Amino acid sequence: EPEVTQTPSHQVTQMGQEVILRCVPISNHLYFYWYRQILGQKVEFLVSFYNNEISEKSEIFDDQFSVERPDGSNFTLKIRSTKLEDSAMYFCASRMSPFDSGGQETQYFGPGTRLLVL
Amino acid sequence: SQQGEEDPQALSIQEGENATMNCSYKTSINNLQWYRQNSGRGLVHLILIRSNEREKHSGRLRVTLDTSKKSSSLLITASRAADTASYFCATASSSNTGKLIFGQGTTLQVKP
Numbered sequence: 006e007p008e009v010t011q012t013p014s015h016q017v018t019q020m021g022q023e024v025i026l027r028c029v030p031i032s033n034h035l036y037f038y039w040y041r042q043i044l045g046q047k048v049e050f051l052v053s054f055y056n057n058e059i060s061e062k063s064e065i066f067d068d069q070f071s072v073e074r075p076d077g078s079n080f081t082l083k084i085r086s087t088k089l090e091d092s093a094m095y096f097c098a099s100r101m102s103p104f105d106s107g108g109q110e111t112q113y114f115g116p117g118t119r120l121l122v123l
Numbered sequence: 124s125q126q127g128e129e130d131p132q133a134l135s136i137q138e139g140e141n142a143t144m145n146c147s148y149k150t151s152i153n154n155l156q157w158y159r160q161n162s163g164r165g166l167v168h169l170i171l172i173r174s175n176e177r178e179k180h181s182g183r184l185r186v187t188l189d190t191s192k193k194s195s196s197l198l199i200t201a202s203r204a205a206d207t208a209s210y211f212c213a214t215a216s217s218s219n220t221g222k223l224i225f226g227q228g229t230t231l232q233v234k235p
Contacts, residue, residue: 116165
């Protein structure tokens, strides 16, 4: 069964360093997302991406964050200068279709990248 | 505004019993999805219910949706120790971006 994959599974970085988190969404999906979950807290939406542009972003997704789909398969989240409070589990998700399209609205999540900023 | 608030926050039951988790939300939705998360792991999709549906079943899972009360429930019947996990509801608004707003989750412990 197709699945969303993410690399790396764990990343440790120093404050102020740049990190790039990578995701390979399910191949025929059109909508892509990043979420994060700070330890012990709920999952929070960061950004959605469709047709090679950001369709919506949250307040968390400030100028330090960027997303890119550099080729037909990868979807990346870059944090330019990491802060301690960026430590979290980052989840990528993808969805096939718009709403009311016969059950294709489900978002499938990857296993996550656990980011620790020291 | 907050969406998808679950209760109870924690639930402990014996194997074989049923587990019911509730979720409330505040704004209009297109659909509501339930996810499961084993400790420190990824989110596994369980079931999706659309705003025009009232009840859905999948195996031992039963989900209801009451849009007039802005609430949903997830029932797991005949629970097993392997059902031990955190369960989250997530609402998708009518905007076509499809972003999900998650609740705090219910931590379920099923004792063998």
